[in-house]
Amino acid sequence: MQDTTLLDAVERYLRGEMSPEEKALFEHVRNTNPEVDQMVVEHSLFLEHLNQYGEARRIKTQLNDIHHRLAETGQIEQSRPAIVVTLWNKYKRVVFVAACIAGITALAISGLVSALTPKVDKAKIEYLDRRLVAQDYKLNKLSTQINTAGQTQTAPESYGIGGTGFLIDGKGYLITAAHVVRGATRLKVQNPIGEYDAHIVQLDPHADLALLKINDTSYHPFNGLPYGISKTSAELGEELFTLGYPRPDIVYNKGYLSARTGYQGDTTTYQITIAANPGNSGTPVLNNDGDVIGIVSSTQQNAQGMVFAVRSKNIFQALDSMKTDSALQKTDSTLSHLHIPLNSSLKGLDRQQQIRRIEDYIFIVKRN
Amino acid sequence: MFNLGIKESISVGTVTNEQDLLEGLAKNDRMAIETIYKQHYNMVQSMILANSGYPDDARDIFQEAMIVLYEKVISGSFELNSQLKTYLYSVCRRLWLKRLSQLQRVSPEVEGLEERIPVEEDLEKHEQRNRDFIVMEQAMNSLGEPCKSLLEAYYLGKKSMVEIAGDFGYTNADNAKNQKYKCLMRLKKIFSQIKK
Secondary structure, three states: OHHHHHHHHHHHHHOOOOOHHHHHHHHHHHHHOHHHHHHHHHHHHHHHHHHHHHHHHHHHHHHHHHHHHHHHOOOOOOOHHHHHHHHHHHHHHHHHHHHHHHHHHHHHHHHHHHHHOOOOOHHHEEEOOOOOHHHHHHHHHHHHHHHHOOOOOOOOOOOEEEEEEEEEEOOOEEEEOHHHHOOOOOEEEEOOOOEEEEEEEEEEOOOOEEEEEEOOOOOOOOOOOOOEEOOOOOOOOOEEEEEEOOOOOOEEEEEEEEEOOOHHHOOOEEEEEOOOOOOOOOOEEEEOOOEEEEEEEEEEOOOOOEEEEEEOHHHHHHHHHHHHOHHHHHHOHHHHHOOOOOOOOOOOOOHHHHHHHHHHHEEEEEEO | OHHHHHHHHHHHHHOOOHHHHHHHHHOOOHHHHHHHHHHHHHHHHHHHHOOOOOHHHHHHHHHHHHHHHHHHHHOOOOOOOOOHHHHHHHHHHHHHHHHHHHHOOOOOOOOOOOOOOOOHHHHHHHHHHHHHHHHHHHHHHHHOOOHHHHHHHHHHOOOOHHHHHHHHOOOOHHHHHHHHHHHHHHHHHHHHHHHO
16 A cells, blocks of 8 residues: 555655655655665656557557558559569469469369259348448449549539448458458448548458458547457357347347257358347457457348357457458558457446447448 | 549748648658658659569658658757758668568668768667567567456557446546556566566
8 A cells, every 4th residue: 555655755755746845755765765776767667668568559550651651542552563573573483383273173172062052042141231232333333434424523422321330450450251342442430439431441241240440540549448259159048149230329129049050050150049140240249248249241031030140259350361361461560569468357247337338339331 | 533633732832942841750750741642652652663662661761750750850850961862862762771681682782863861860769669569569469358448548559547447337537547547567577578
């Protein structure tokens, strides 16, 4: 206890927050007591380290951000093709051999697969995004018309709501369902605090996961996240809840894990019984402790309340493969410092408190 | 897009000479940093591309040089007796030579016609800071939650104890403070252990 007060005094002294009398008293103590004096010196040195650490971290993020923006707007040169050319020259032969093998294997496998699989009705599952194909087509056509009309003004940006996303790193990395953002050229994400520009870092259509990054100067990074991303499997019957954006207001729903596997025994997903609507794609599924155990992906047609969610474990797998992808690594060097929270700080809180703490970390994903 | 356009015209209009840019850098003025970046990045990139590097190497090296410059500016020891361009070029050249020898890529001599100035001393200081940064990062990461977030919110995010108590769900600021104290002690311990 004594130490807490002393340290507190040291910090206030160093920050110059003491009143003149208090300061005089403290300096007197410092002069007469070498232990205190040593503590002041040592602590100020440590705080200096801590400060420099924070500064360096801040400036690194800023520089990356600036680089990204300048490169995107073409204000600095980007000689991407050079890499491809060098790599091509280096690995030409390997590529040829690999391509041959891959070609033969692919043919063999696809032959086998088509011979062996029973005919599946593909329309049985339905993604929960809100994109309307017809509307998309119309918009695309409109924007091409405008562009070809030779106007310098860009087409008025219109974004439709695609789905929901949530932060996995306070620096601005979000996870959503791949089908929500697939093919989008511009993305915006919005939480109760504000609306930000974002881009796709990586798509994994197979796992139906997408990693997005907010690249907007008005975005203030969060320090840490309230929930953790679970690496373990959820239990059958476990009570679960979702917070997502099937409409412009955030919607809470409660349900339970109804099967350990998803559509047609897919072991990378769970089946959950919960209310979900178009727009819920990408919504995090949390358990009572506040661990994210899955991401809403799709629903089965004509089966009310049956939802398939991608297991959260897949996030780690997808990220691991991204981290080893050196090309990706280099375009976004903060990727290697991606810090995914494993532990939730929501344990033991009641639901209202949990929701209040989580709300800001969940975003509407809008796409053009 | 539109906003960007406006910002740009401001930067051209207000930030005119290098001294202003450096003052902006010290004050963390984004426009100043962006202007320096814009003016000098391409030069560094072409030097590195010409010497067995890739664009991404250029980015890493240039950003490190920007940090070296930043450290020098805030320590107050930057006198503009050479051009900013020369300084950045010299730092990048040194950094790249060092990286090349680490990577053991060929091409021991970095070609370039630019004028150079000695920057070894600055780089030594920078390396010391960089080592401290890595140690602190490791210490922070092995600290675990909620300690890490708590300390970051207080010391880096400069949030008040009252705000933190609210954010982390402590019942009052004193409890949060107590927890912060325990976390700080652990961080110090881990920091000094790693440093050894």
